[in-house]
Structure formats: structure tokens, C-alpha cells
Amino acid sequence: MRSKMSISLTLVFFAFLGCRTLVRCAYQDDPFYYDKFPDGFLWSTATSSYQIEGGWNSSEKGENIWDRFTHTCCHIEDNSTGDVACDSYNKIQDDVQLLKSLGVSHYRFSISWSRIMADGTNATIKSGGIDYYNRLINALKKANIEPMVTLYHWDLPQALQDIGGWENELLVGYFNEYARTCFKRFGDRVKLWLTFNEPFVVVWVGLGFGAHAPGISDRPGEAPYKAAHTIIKSHAEAWHTYDNEFRSTQKGRISITLDSDWKGPKDPNSADDKAASERAMQFKLGWFANPIFKNGDYPDVMKELIANKSAEEGRSTSRLPEFTESEKLRIKGTFDFFGLNHYTTQLITTQYRSDKKPNYGSDMDAKESQDPSWQRAGSSWLYVVPWGLRALLNWIKDNYGNPELYITENGVSDRNASLQDDHRVEFYRNYINNVLKAIKKDGCNVKGYTAWSLMDNFEWAAGYTEKFGLHYVDFSDPARPRKAKKSAEFYKQLIKDNGFNAPTSASAPTVGPRHRASSVLFMVVTLLVKFLM
Numbered sequence: 188m189r190s191k192m193s194i195s196l197t198l199v200f201f202a203f204l205g206c207r208t209l210v211r212c213a214y215q216d217d218p219f220y221y222d223k224f225p226d227g228f229l230w231s232t233a234t235s236s237y238q239i240e241g242g243w244n245s246s247e248k249g250e251n252i253w254d255r256f257t258h259t260c261c262h263i264e265d266n267s268t269g270d271v272a273c274d275s276y277n278k279i280q281d282d283v284q285l286l287k288s289l290g291v292s293h294y295r296f297s298i299s300w301s302r303i304m305a306d307g308t309n310a311t312i313k314s315g316g317i318d319y320y321n322r323l324i325n326a327l328k329k330a331n332i333e334p335m336v337t338l339y340h341w342d343l344p345q346a347l348q349d350i351g352g353w354e355n356e357l358l359v360g361y362f363n364e365y366a367r368t369c370f371k372r373f374g375d376r377v378k379l380w381l382t383f384n385e386p387f388v389v390v391w392v393g394l395g396f397g398a399h400a401p402g403i404s405d406r407p408g409e410a411p412y413k414a415a416h417t418i419i420k421s422h423a424e425a426w427h428t429y430d431n432e433f434r435s436t437q438k439g440r441i442s443i444t445l446d447s448d449w450k451g452p453k454d455p456n457s458a459d460d461k462a463a464s465e466r467a468m469q470f471k472l473g474w475f476a477n478p479i480f481k482n483g484d485y486p487d488v489m490k491e492l493i494a495n496k497s498a499e500e501g502r503s504t505s506r507l508p509e510f511t512e513s514e515k516l517r518i519k520g521t522f523d524f525f526g527l528n529h530y531t532t533q534l535i536t537t538q539y540r541s542d543k544k545p546n547y548g549s550d551m552d553a554k555e556s557q558d559p560s561w562q563r564a565g566s567s568w569l570y571v572v573p574w575g576l577r578a579l580l581n582w583i584k585d586n587y588g589n590p591e592l593y594i595t596e597n598g599v600s601d602r603n604a605s606l607q608d609d610h611r612v613e614f615y616r617n618y619i620n621n622v623l624k625a626i627k628k629d630g631c632n633v634k635g636y637t638a639w640s641l642m643d644n645f646e647w648a649a650g651y652t653e654k655f656g657l658h659y660v661d662f663s664d665p666a667r668p669r670k671a672k673k674s675a676e677f678y679k680q681l682i683k684d685n686g687f688n689a690p691t692s693a694s695a696p697t698v699g700p701r702h703r704a705s706s707v708l709f710m711v712v713t714l715l716v717k718f719l720m
């Protein structure tokens with residue numbers, strides 16, 4: 188009797204310990220972690236050209252697809268444009284001053300392709316545009332801030348859209364020429380390059396459902412796959428150009444920035460939900476990461492599902508294009524680190540849809556939802572789920588061999604003009620704490636963190652209604668003055684401390700109720716087991 192009881196209690200005890208190591212259980216309930224980031228950890232903040240520069244037709248700059256999109260009714264929530272935006276085209280010194288005050292080691296910004304090549308080709312190189320980026324880079328270097336430069340943050344020269352945009356494979360060559368020009372002109376001072384920002388958003392939001400420029404939505408089961416194919420090849424060619432022609436003299440590093448949410452299983456104990464979660468991750472992140480970071484090709488689950496559906500639709504070939512064997516070899520391994528943008532999390536279950544029109548969104552047979560307890564932000568898609576970042580970092584570690592990784596964007600929006608952005612302070616505190624746990628507890632190879640964004644700016648289809656800035660910008664004042672929010676002060680202190688200092692006893696937070704309950708349970712079980720044995 189006593190031995191039976193002791194066996195069952197021992198089992199309860201180990202089951203309890205086991206629960207503490209289960210992914211969801213552990214990540215969500217893991218208490219705040221006080222420690223420092225590794226020495227040399229890179230702290231940064233980011234912007235992009237169209238969102239901040241303005242000067243839309245200065246210095247013979249050519250028109251790009253966002254100029255065209257915002258100048259055509261009625262794509263933007265508040266009918267605004269990026270014609271002036273934060274006026275960063277005229278405010279280099281102001282921006283560098285904000286960065287200096289934050290104490291960041293790096294600043295991530297993007298180059299506007301049509302500012303330095305009006306029609307996107309070598310035939311129209313513009314010295315005024317090149318001069319602007321030279322002045323910005325020099326001002327950063329003088330302030331001891333390293334530039335991290337994105338070549339393509341969504342503002343394609345309109346002339347290249349006019350020949351079909353990313354659906355036209357000729358863009359591989361044009362992008363390569365543009366990249367080469369940037370390496371030549373700026374590579375003596377720029378040591379960190381990103382080819383593309385979030386190709387997923389480019390092809391799905393821009394060419395799938397058309398909420399972003401160029402606003403194409405008539406072939407959501409084909410255009411995104413075709414454009415992604417060109418973008419992956421363009422990335423690979425630009426990487427090889429850097430590798431062959433510039434790496435040995437300039438000694439920089441180059442990769443791509445992919446965006447991914449964490450798409451976890453709705454019920455972590457359901458095998459079906461786990462399979463759906465895996466499919467959704469492969470369709471979102473694997474679409475681009477599998478070719479570049481793994482084997483030169485799309486994930487098997489994508490190839491299989493899209494081929495089957497295409498056959499059912501009576502097509503002779505899959506809607507997902509195929510890479511040739513030599514293209515696969517050319518694409519595989521074209522990275523020097525993993526660039527990751529992350530904002531939010533969803534819960535995934537299986538859902539079979541028989542949409543009339545083939546559609547990337549339904550190809551993956553998955554449905555997403557959110558936990559009703561998750562805090563909302565100013566953007567309808569953004570739910571605050573800090574532990575999701577840790578889960579995602581671990582998924583990347585396990586799927587792509589734990590590459591060196593830079594978080595190139597993470598941040599939260601609101602619709603307020605308040606400088607007292609306590610919710611943003613909490614967001615950064617908790618998300619960054621999960622990065623620290625991923626490094627220290629899970630061994631993820633994260634080397635840097637970037638807060639999106641340096642300042643409020645043009646938030647694409649939402650115009651100026653959604654604000655992500657560490658700094659407030661007054662868009663009603665022609666001088667576009669900037670002011671630090673509470674979150675800027677918080678980020679500054681965090682960078683200074685390189686982590687989270689353990690609280691002094693006076694300010695120590697009380698242990699959360701769940702954690703306290705599990706400690707008590709632990710003690711009771713231990714005592715019972717001892718007593719019975």
C-alpha cells in the first residue's frame with residue numbers, strides 16, 4: 188500500500204517536473220530573468236527610406252511604386268503620402284543626434300533605389316541621391332554609429348514595375364546592378380548589408396491581396412509565388428556579387444531580413460494542431476528561409492500541397508515555380524547571418540478551404556486565431572505575446588542549424604500622440620527579456636537587437652494613424668520636430684546596462700501567483716514523497 192502510493196506520488200512529482208520543461212508551459216510561465224547580454228551585443232534601431240525621407244522628387248529622384256500608390260486614391264487610411272514624411276532627407280543631423288542620445292551602436296536604414304537610379308538602371312544614376320546617402324553615412328561614422336543598410340525596403344522604381352515588377356525575371360539583373368553600385372559607392376564604410384526587407388510582405392501584401400504598392404490582387408495563387416521566385420534569385424545574385432567582388436577588400440557581411448510571426452499549435456497536445464503549426468511556419472518563414480538557409484529549395488510541404496492543388500485545378504504544372512539544380516546550388520548558403528523581423532504570434536489549427544480562386548492564403552490548409560487574453564496594439568494584426576519571440580528563435584535554431592542571428596525589427600504600435608508610452612516600455616522590456624532567455628537558457632545564437640522604430644513615421648497603408656516610434660514626430664509642424672518618448676529613455680538605459688540589473692530588495696517585484704503556486708506544490712510533493720518512502 189505504502190509502496191504503491193509512493194510510486195504514484197513519485198510519478199506525479201516527475202510529471203510535474205516534466206510540465207515545467209514543456210515548451211508552452213515553460214516559455215509562458217518562466218519568470219522575468221535578470222542578467223546581462225553577452226559582451227559586444229549589438230543594439231540598434233531602424234527606419235526605411237519611404238517611411239521617413241520625404242523629398243520625394245528632390246535631386247532628380249525617380250518615381251517609385253509607393254509614390255504612385257499614395258498619389259492614387261484611395262489606398263491609404265488617412266489619405267496621406269510619404270511626400271514629406273519625417274523630412275529626414277533634410278534632417279540628417281537631427282536624426283543622428285537622436286541616435287547618439289539613445290547610445291545605439293548601429294542604425295538600420297534603407298536606400299531608396301529610385302533616388303540613386305531614377306528608372307532603376309545604370310543609365311540614370313543620380314549624383315544628388317548618392318550624395319545624400321554619403322552625407323548620412325559619414326555623419327553616422329563620425330558619431331561612432333555603424334550603418335546597417337537595407338537595399339530594398341519596398342520602394343521599387345516605377346519604371347521597373349511598368350515592365351512587370353518582381354514577376355519579371357529581368358529584375359534579377361537590374362537588382363544586381365543596383366546592389367553592385369551601392370557596394371561600390373558606400374561599401375568602404377558600410378559593413379553590414381541586407382538585400383531585401385521582408386520579401387513575404389512584398390509578395391503577399393503587395394501582389395497577393397494588394398493592400399500595399401503596387402496593389403495587385405487578381406492572381407493571389409500565382410503572382411506571390413512568381414515574384415518570390417525572382418526575389419530569392421535576386422538576393423542570391425547580389426550575395427554572390429558581394430562575395431566575389433567586394434568581400435575581400437571591404438570585409439563586410441551581407442544577408443536578407445525575413446519576417447516571421449510565431450505560429451504555434453492552438454492545442455499543444457494535439458498532433459493535428461502541431462502539424463498545422465509546422466505547415467504554417469514553413470509557408471511563412473520556410474518559403475524564403477528553406478532555399479537560402481537550408482537546401483536551395485522550397486520546403487517539401489509547400490511543394491507537395493501546391494502541386495496537388497494545382498493538379499486538382501486541372502493545371503499541367505504547379506503554381507509554385509521550380510528552381511533548376513544549378514539555381515539551387517547558387518541559392519543555398521547565400522547568407523552571412525540570419526536577419527529576423529518579429530512582431531506577433533498566432534495559434535494555428537487545420538482548416539481545409541475550397542476557395543473558388545487559388546490563393547496562397549488557403550494553400551497551407553491552416554487557420555489562425557489569437558488567445559483572447561492577449562493584449563492588443565494600435566495595429567489590428569499586432570497582439571503582444573513576448574514568449575512567442577523566444578519560441579520562434581528556438582524554431583530557427585532547430586531548423587537552420589543555429590545561425591548567427593540579428594533581430595532587425597521588433598516593436599509595437601499605438602494610435603496616441605502621448606510621450607508617456609508605458610505600454611511600449613512594457614513591450615520592449617518583456618520581448619527583450621525573452622531574447623535574453625533564448626540566448627542564456629536555450630543557447631540561441633542571437634548577436635543583436637533592433638527596435639522598430641527610431642521615430643513615428645509613414646506606416647504604409649495605415650498612413651500616420653499607427654505609431655511605432657521611440658520618438659514622437661509632430662507631423663502638423665513643417666519643421667517635423669522630434670521628441671523622446673518614455674520608451675526612448677527606457678531603451679537608452681537598457682543599452683547602457685547591456686541587460687537587466689537585478690532589482691534591489693526595495694524594488695524587487697513580488698513573485699507571480701502561478702510561480703508561487705508551483706513552488707508550494709513542489710514543496711508539498713517533495714515532503715509527501717519523503718514521508719511515504
Ligand code: PNW
Nearest residue numbers: 235384385388446528530568596639646
Ligand atoms: C514591417 N504584418 O512590416 C516593416 O518592415 C516596417 O516597414 C513596418 O513599418 C513595420 O513592420 C511595422 O508594421 C510589417 O501584418 C507589416 O504582420 C505587416 C506585418 C508585419 C510586418
